[in-house]
Amino acid sequence: MSRGVRRLVPVLGLVPFLGYLTIFLLIPTVSVVVGAFVEKDRASLSNIRALGDEVVLRTLWRSIELSAESAIIGAVLGALLAYAVVTGRPDGTLRRSVTSACGVLAQFGGVTLAFAFIATLGFSGVVTEAGRDVLGVDLFGSGWLFGLKGLTLVYTYFQIPLMVIVFLPSLDGMRSQWREAAESLGASTWQFWRYVAGPLLLPAFLGSTLLLFANAFAAYATAAALVSQGSPILPLLIRNALTSEIVLGQSHLAFALALDMIVVVVVVMTMYALLLRRTSRWLR
Amino acid sequence: MIATSTGAREGLEVRLEDLRRRFGTVTALDGLSLTLAPGELVALLGPSGCGKTTALRIVAGLDEPDSGRVVVGDRDVTDVSANKRDMGMVFQAYSLFPHMTAQQNVEFGLKLRGHDSTRRRARAGEVLDLVGLSSQKDKYAGQMSGGQQQRVALARALAIEPSVLLLDEPLSALDAKVRAQLRDEIRRVQLEVGTTTLFVTHDQEEALAIADRVGVMSQGRLEQLDAPEALYSRPGSAFVASFVGLMNRVPCEVQGGRATLLGTSVTTLDGSVHGGRGVALVRPEQVQVAAGGDDATVVHISFLGSFSRVTARLVEGTELIVQTPSATVQDLRIGDRVGLSLLADDLLVSATTD
Amino acid sequence: MTTARVRAHRRLQAFRVVVLTVLGLFFLVPLGSMAAYSVRVPAGGRTLDFWRQLGQDPDLRGAIVTSLELSLLTVVLMLVLLVPTMVWVRLRVPGMSRIVEFLCLLPLTIPAIVLVVGLKGVYAWVTYFLGDSSLTLTFAYVVLVLPYAYRSIDAGLASIDVVTLSEAARGLGAGWFTVITRIIVPNIGAALLSAAFISVALVLGEFTLASLLSYTNLQVVINLLGKSDSQTSVAASLASLVFAFVLLILLSLVGRRRGARRTAPALDLMAPPVAKEG
Structure with missing residues (x-):
């Protein structure tokens, strides 16, 4: 050899x-x-062009809206939860049980999660019926649970724990000396957050929010189980394109839509990586 | 103290009055009283858990005493929150804001005080100059060495012209060489600006080298507060004696204010036992070793450059460390019989149980 | 003495209680509702009939078996593929470690719904060679669990000195196969266990690939059942959920026992977990 x-x-x-x-x-x-660049076995831009169709654009926009809303709500609430945990004892039971629970709940999604909310807030859900019987309030309304609002709420259920998991290390990285140094230099609590903690945590917070955005944007199963009619968001439009032969006159539209998703996710994840690189330099 | 161009003013007197602080069942401060003269640098020295850091944090306003007062000048600051106390604090390590450059860190306190940027820059330039870091002003904490970071932290604390400077083990995270260098640097700067300073450390060498007076703490109380030389040569208690410098414990007989050991009779210092058996506290350099005597056997010799340490075992079994110029021990070998003589006139003799 | 510091502390405690209570309710109410929903009788009262149904409905039973088989196959194939490769990379071709890591973490950034579009064509061939059994989903599932398994095993390998251990073993005359099976594997047992646990949890909850590649697994059947018998489907959801909870909590226990040196897979900041099944 x-x-x-x-x-x-x-x-x-x-x-x-x-x-x-x-x-x-x-x-x-x-x-x-x-x-995405093939139609009827030959190279073609017709699928890409179809991405400019009003239906596709509106669906994409709704997807972005849903992802952004659930990401922002999840990020804010998750950050508050992480802060509540991090201000407790570092080796306490509370901290351990919350982080364990979050590890589990962040993975919780799909059919079971959808059904959990149907059992809670669906037409005959436990909370819906309690509202009807006890308070005389109709929580079900006209079925908002099965629309974008409902998806936002349901997504929040896995977004908050995910936020806790990815944001906790940044909060942990905040040193008590910074707070005390700022205090002894004359900073009020507000000034400390404004000039020190805020700028230090902002990149990590934004980065985590982007991650949550990508997470919601990529989610399919929860929406699929919750929304059986229509295709309000991109993943469901892909389902439609996959199961019906022709959508918007294109047989390869699913590929173009999938490419659309890849582009969005790659852009978001790149921004995420750039932001994280910044904080990891500070919070060593 | 002299006010200098770096904006110093006359230092203020700082009084800690009967400070008490408990954490659950642990008593951190058990009635600590201490007065720092204007412009003075006092080091609080003690083992970990002796309450020295708690004392400093109470002065800074980062912790509150259960009872007692902190008075700066003639102002009682006990109930003033930390951000209104006007104190400059330097922490053990990692206290620089990592998202700001050295200059921005130094300017931070001035910014909070509403100084405009021209004034801030000028003042930051001055104090960075003072600590010899002008050339590093645009670096982030992550790009500087530990020693440089601590200099910036010192500059940041001084920039606000604090009424009191508080140093919480500022050198303990540094390696030995940088530590000694920065220690002298801190002292130089402190003398230049004339700010009353409280310095907390567990390193006795550091405390002795830097302070006007050193307060040795144990179990939440001040054991002794004295100038470094006095503390070393006339320790007030066995604890102080053993904590400051190397100390031999030699059994002896005490009678009528005199103790007899190594064939010599010496006066006992205040705080000694009055009669019966005791343990004399003898510094290694207070003993002289001579070849050919019959007091002890050489057990070990460490060569430490210009001087050497000889460990000798007395007949009754006590081991004694003697520090002596290396030239005098050239011919000594382990196992040699040697004579020992005492060079001190007075010694502290503690009870045998101490 | 109620000083500023004491007041600030009380404010913080109040904030913590409010946040933990409100969010705690948000997370517990849906779970409690599922339990209540699954035992409810329209006329009032409680019944366990829907839970009994779980063991009796033939479709559901079949699906449970399928999903368990898929979990097992996925774990086996994942281990066979990943362990020797990762050990080999560390020992012989460390230059390739970045590429292997990149490939293993890649599925995190490709949504399952996108992967399924591309897998359709591949599965036409899989069906052609191996038939159309739902168990062929194993191939795709290995890809899905890859990032999580990779991080567990990587942490395990990082905690032992693979190179020294194998050099010592080879010096004693062991072959590569023996090194991997008798030396490395026993030393990273906890890491393999956690990789296996998270894989099982993911496979049991998987819906996207199975449903869109037209196969049947537990989640597909539960989803179908939801249209005809919602209470049984909720009972099944809760059951599968509890099972996954137990697995993942066991996982976090295994992770903790290994000590602080290895980060639990879910806590890696640079390559974050994404709930694929979201």
């Missing part, structure tokens, strides 16, 4: 892994990108 060949042998050990990921991760991803 020549030296060059011998040096290649160790790399051969990676062939099964790389082969597997090529088939089940890379080819699918690449085929989404390529497929």
Whole structure:
């Protein structure tokens, strides 16, 4: 064996892994990108053009709206929760149980989560009926739970715990000396937050919010189980495009829509990485 | 103290009056009283948990005493919150705001006081100059060494022309060489600006080197407050004696204010036992070693450069450390019999149980 | 003495109580509602009939079995694929570690709904070669669990000195296979366990791929059941949820026992967890 060949042998050990990921991760991803530029077996921009269709744009906008709303609500409430936890004892039961619960709840989504809210606030949900019987209030209304508002609420359920998980380390990184130094230099509580804690935490907060945005934007199962009619958001429009042969006169629209999603997620995740790089330099 | 161009003013007297503080079942301060003269640098020295840091934090307003008062000049600041006390504080480490440059850190306190940017920049320039860091003013904490960070922290504390300067173990996170250098630097700057300063440390060498007076603390109380030389040569208690510097404990017989040991009779210091058996506290340099005697056997010799430390075992078993110029021990070998003689005139003799 | 400091402390405590209570309710009410909903009788009273239904409905039983089989297969395939590769990278081709990490974490940034679009074509071939059993979902699920499993195993490997251990073993005459199975694996047991737990939890909750690739698993059947028998479907949801909770709490216990040196997978800041099944 020549030296060059011998040096290649160790790399051969990676062939099964790389082969597997090529088939089940890379080819699918690449085929989404390529497929977006194909219509009726030939290269075409008609699917990309269809992305400019009013229906698609409105759906994309609603998706962005839903993701942004649930991300902002989740980020604010999650940050408050993280702060409530971090101001407790670092080795306390409260902190341990909240972080464990958040680890679990951040993964909680999909059909079961949708059903949990149907059992709570659906037409005959437990809370809905209690509202009707006890308070005489109709919480169900005209079925808001199954619209964008409902999705926002339901998404918040996994967004808050995710925020706690990703934001807690940044809060932990805040040193008590900074607060005390600011205090002894004459800063009021408000000034401390305005000049020290705020600027220090802002990048991490925004970064976490972006992550929550991507999380909501990519979510499909919860919405699919909750919304059975119509396609108010992009993932559901992809479902529609996948299950019906032709949508908006295109047979490959699902690919273009998926590409649309990839672009949004990549943009958001890039911003996230840039922001995190900034804080990780400070909070060592 | 002299007011200098760096904006110093006459230092203020600082009084800690009968401060008491408990944390749950732990008594951190048990009636601490201490007065710092204007412009004076007092070091509080003691093992961890002795209450020295609590005392400093109470002066800073970062903690509150259960009872007692803190008076600066003629103003009782006990109930004044930390941000209105006008004190400059330097912490152990990592207290610089990481998202600000050195200059921005230094300007921070001035900004809070509403100074305009021209004035802030001028003042920041002055104090950064004072600590010798003008060239680093645009660096972030993460880009500076530990020693530089502490200099910036000192400059930041001084920028607001504080009435009192509080230093909470500012050197303990640094390595030995930088520590000694910065220690002298702090003293130089403090003398230059003339601010009354409280310095907390667990390192006796540091305390002795930097302070006008050193207060040794134990269990929430002040054991002794004295000038470094006095503290070293005339410790008021066995605790102080053993905490400050290296100390030999030699059994002896006390009678009528005199103690006899190593064949010599010496006067006992105030605070000694009055009669019977006791333990004399003897500094290593208060003993002289001579070859050819018959008092002790050499157990160990450490060469430390210009001087050496000889460990000698007395006949009855006590081991004694003797510090002596290296030239005098050149011919000594382990196992040699040596003579020991006492160079002190007076010693502290504590009870044997101490 | 009610000083400013005491007042500030009280304000903070009040804030904490309010936040923890309000958010605690937000998280507990839906869970409590599920439990109440699943035992409710329209005329009033309680019944466990819907829970009994879980074991009796043939579709549901079949789906439970399928999902459990999928979990098992996914864990096995994931371990077989990932462990030797990651050990090999550390030992022989450390230069490739960045690429392997990138590939393993890539599924975090590709939404499942996007992956499914691309997988349709691949699964046409899978069906052609292996038939259309729902168990073929295993291949896609390994990709889904990859980032989480990778981080667990990576943390485990980081906590032992793989190179020294294997050099010592090879010096004693062990082959590569023996090194991996007898030396490395026993030393990263907790990490493998946590990788397995999180994989099982994810597979049991998976809906997107199964439903859009037209296969059947637990979540697909629960979703279908929701249209005809909502109380049984809620009982099934709660059951699968509790099961996943238990698994993930066990996971966090395993993570804690390993000590502070290894971060629990879910707490990695740079490569954050994304609830794929959201």
